[in-house]
Amino acid sequence: MGYEKLQMTKLCAWSLGIFFLSITPAYSQSASPPSHFQRQQLTSPEVSQELVTADVVYLGETHSSFKDHQVQLEILKALYRQNGKIAIAMEMFQRPFQEVLEQYLAGKITEAQLREQSEYKQRWGFPWTYYAPILRFAKAHQLPVVALNAPTEVTRKVARQGLESLTSAERRYIPPLSEIRTDNAAYRQMVWEVYQGHAHGNSGNFEQFFTAQVLWDETMADRIAQFYAANPQYQVVVLAGQGHIVCGYGIPNRVERRIDHPSFVQRSVLLGATSQ
Numbered sequence: 001m002g003y004e005k006l007q008m009t010k011l012c013a014w015s016l017g018i019f020f021l022s023i024t025p026a027y028s029q030s031a032s033p034p035s036h037f038q039r040q041q042l043t044s045p046e047v048s049q050e051l052v053t054a055d056v057v058y059l060g061e062t063h064s065s066f067k068d069h070q071v072q073l074e075i076l077k078a079l080y081r082q083n084g085k086i087a088i089a090m091e092m093f094q095r096p097f098q099e100v101l102e103q104y105l106a107g108k109i110t111e112a113q114l115r116e117q118s119e120y121k122q123r124w125g126f127p128w129t130y131y132a133p134i135l136r137f138a139k140a141h142q143l144p145v146v147a148l149n150a151p152t153e154v155t156r157k158v159a160r161q162g163l164e165s166l167t168s169a170e171r172r173y174i175p176p177l178s179e180i181r182t183d184n185a186a187y188r189q190m191v192w193e194v195y196q197g198h199a200h201g202n203s204g205n206f207e208q209f210f211t212a213q214v215l216w217d218e219t220m221a222d223r224i225a226q227f228y229a230a231n232p233q234y235q236v237v238v239l240a241g242q243g244h245i246v247c248g249y250g251i252p253n254r255v256e257r258r259i260d261h262p263s264f265v266q267r268s269v270l271l272g273a274t275s276q
Helices: 044-052 066-082 095-105 111-117 128-140 152-161 185-196 203-230 252-259
Strands: 006-009 022-024 039-042 056-061 086-094 145-149 235-241 266-270
Touching: 044 066, 044 266, 056 066, 056 252, 066 086, 066 128, 066 235, 086 095, 086 128, 086 203, 095 111, 095 128, 095 145, 111 128, 145 203, 145 235, 152 203, 185 203, 203 235, 203 252, 252 266
Parallel strands: 006 022, 056 235, 056 266, 086 145, 086 235
Antiparallel strands: 006 039, 022 266
16 A cells, blocks of 8 residues: 655644645644645655654544554654654553553563553554554564553543542643643634534533643643653654644644754644545
């Protein structure tokens, strides 16, 4: 399966939908989202060059798309050929299970044990076959894999009761509450439109819903920034849902806020296709 014909956007997408494979720069949290794309077709070698110079690369997926995961692996392999020091940061694993991932990579536990001990089925649930080839590639080449996600119990509690309800133990795997920034009006509007489109949505608890979404983003951004700061020689390739990446609102701008270095470069790739 190839990805020879790609689309590179100069502007971000004002949607949580699926787009043609698109490379987007990070955008300021204060910026208003543009209403259209400016696209340029790229070949595979050109895409590799666009990505290989970045410190962090985001591969935004639709979780249920097998094709997206195939393309992720292709891009990972292409980046690895040009730079053996890459780390794979995955939304699919929650932060308390980092040690389990490391045991798998070290050959101390089997793939089946990794699934069981990371509680993959309960906490993520999309087909294991989508992600197994990526993990096997990481293990074969001894690439670090970083568990990004906040524990499900924490995000669900925040969605129901707010940040202030969290105990000190529940805050262990999230950033300090002072770093949970909900002041991006454009991101709020984007999430609100998605929220309204779901049958369970109602304005009564949107604030808690949005706070939980931002907590999710900030937790992943915090872990990416921590890893990069400790391992600046590595290029970090992030596998996460498109909603956490589009426009840079979810994870990318929050990573950039933590790194705050003029030479720090991020690139975002949105996988998939659309009729737009």
